[in-house]
Amino acid sequence: NAGVTQTPKFQVLKTGQSMTLQCAQDMNHNSMYWYRQDPGMGLRLIYYSASEGTTDKGEVPNGYNVSRLNKREFSLRLESAAPSQTSVYFCASSEFKGASSYGYTFGSGTRLTVV
């Protein structure tokens, strides 16, 4: 099925551990995004990639790194996890053309707990 696939769906980390969240889309979209969702806060952008080979910081990039491996894949890495990074992480993709953003599609999310 077409869409955005995220792995893993759940993860528990100890403070200081590292991990990478994987995201892949099969809709041939140029743009990909990582958001985090915290209770009562809506979704906040961590990093985004407007096209293959480019990445930019969003609203809350501290403590994260990203890699746009190819057009399909966009990974998010936590180098040294902290309890403040406990959240639900969503990957999304879209086909951005001029003033429009087509097919903004989200993955099913990764629920991360840092203890």
Place this chain on the structure above:
Amino acid sequence: GIQVEQSPPDLILQEGANSTLRCNFSDSVNNLQWFHQNPWGQLINLFYIPSGTKQNGRLSATTVATERYSLLYISSSQTTDSGVYFCAVMERGSTLGRLYFGRGTQLTVWP
């Protein structure tokens, strides 16, 4: 960045009732979308509506871009409408496609 405010933050309805959710934004936009997050956490795009009115079944949305607000109408609500509704906007002139989200309206529909 652009500010997005949604109201009300919480809404509780009996099945069959109608409701209106509001989204105000602080600057000109060229893209506004409404999303529904179901109780399992999945985010679904409901409408792409930078201006005008659209309808999809029992849901409709209206955006008045000049006055910087959008409304989402839910008629004859059903328990499956429960979840969080998010409004998200893209700044006019953006070349990167990023969306700014409001904090959402938590809707609970009781049978």
